[in-house]
Amino acid sequence: MRLSFGVVVRSCPAISPFHHRFHFPRALSAARPKASHDPRSSAPIHQRRCIYGETEGARPGERRREMAGASEAVAKAEKLMEEHMSGNDSSHDAWHVFRVRDLALSLAREEGLDAHPGSMEIVELAALLHDIGDYKYLRDPSEEKIVENFLEEQGVEESKKIKILKIVRGMGFKNEIKGLAETEVFPEFGVVQDADRLDAIGAIGIARCFTFGGSRNRVLHDPAIEPRSVLSQENYMKKEEQTTLNHFYEKLLKLKDLMKTKAGQRRAEKRHKFMLDYLEEFYKEWDGQA
Numbered sequence: 001m002r003l004s005f006g007v008v009v010r011s012c013p014a015i016s017p018f019h020h021r022f023h024f025p026r027a028l029s030a031a032r033p034k035a036s037h038d039p040r041s042s043a044p045i046h047q048r049r050c051i052y053g054e055t056e057g058a059r060p061g062e063r064r065r066e067m068a069g070a071s072e073a074v075a076k077a078e079k080l081m082e083e084h085m086s087g088n089d090s091s092h093d094a095w096h097v098f099r100v101r102d103l104a105l106s107l108a109r110e111e112g113l114d115a116h117p118g119s120m121e122i123v124e125l126a127a128l129l130h131d132i133g134d135y136k137y138l139r140d141p142s143e144e145k146i147v148e149n150f151l152e153e154q155g156v157e158e159s160k161k162i163k164i165l166k167i168v169r170g171m172g173f174k175n176e177i178k179g180l181a182e183t184e185v186f187p188e189f190g191v192v193q194d195a196d197r198l199d200a201i202g203a204i205g206i207a208r209c210f211t212f213g214g215s216r217n218r219v220l221h222d223p224a225i226e227p228r229s230v231l232s233q234e235n236y237m238k239k240e241e242q243t244t245l246n247h248f249y250e251k252l253l254k255l256k257d258l259m260k261t262k263a264g265q266r267r268a269e270k271r272h273k274f275m276l277d278y279l280e281e282f283y284k285e286w287d288g289q290a
Contacts, residue, residue, distance in 0.1 A: 122167075198268060
């Protein structure tokens with residue numbers, strides 16, 4: 001189901017589990033044309049980050065502030081986020097949030113929100129604060145008020161604060177399962193949610209999925225345990241007796257069709273196909289066929 005700004009989100013589409021004998025599209029790299037020379041391709045993989053323009057050894061937030069001259073509230077939001085996510089596993093750490101922030105700002109520019117500086121500040125603050133108080137890592141009920149208290153302390157104007165809190169509280173997949181019958185998807189909401197979901201799919205999404213499953217000592221794969229075709233918010237959040245691989249069918253493979261922005265939809269296509277190729281190879285190796 002394609003959604004546009006101003007449209008109410010009512011439900012998420014169902015997706016059938018892909019059996020290991022299902023025919024998947026062939027690998028994306030099979031027909032890839034030979035690339036022209038690029039200095040990035042000649043550097044060792046672990047060194048390429050610097051060639052893209054990031055200062056070696058610098059935190060991503062430091063580079064962003066140098067490039068964009070972020071507000072004081074943004075700088076403090078970065079610090080708050082890093083403090084509260086320092087104990088999380090690497091599927092939901094500060095690096096995840098910095099990636100989401102950069103993706104959200106990039107999507108916002110593609111969607112034309114950079115013509116409105118106030119919108120860009122909403123996007124950046126919401127992206128930085130979106131995982132503080134996440135139910136999966138909640139240590140104390142008081143953490144649910146951290147973002148609201150922070151925005152008040154920083155004197156963020158009321159209209160911006162309302163939008164930021166709507167984004168932070170309403171962008172989770174669990175909320176889409178429940179149904180957001182009363183929630184309007186405004187532009188800033190769309191780009192932040194799409195950015196968070198883009199980081200949940202593709203190569204990084206796969207890595208994060210298995211990292212989180214391992215942190216919860218979850219079974220990698222069990223062919224006898226079928227993915228759940230019908231999910232309520234309650235049983236999605238509990239995830240009892242589920243495998244890590246089933247998470248692909250219960251959530252990750254649904255995200256492409258839940259993107260709210262055109263920019264998010266375009267980027268999701270490639271990442272979605274990458275996951276399908278990965279699953280094809282996974283089942284071949286699981287069955288000893290590769």
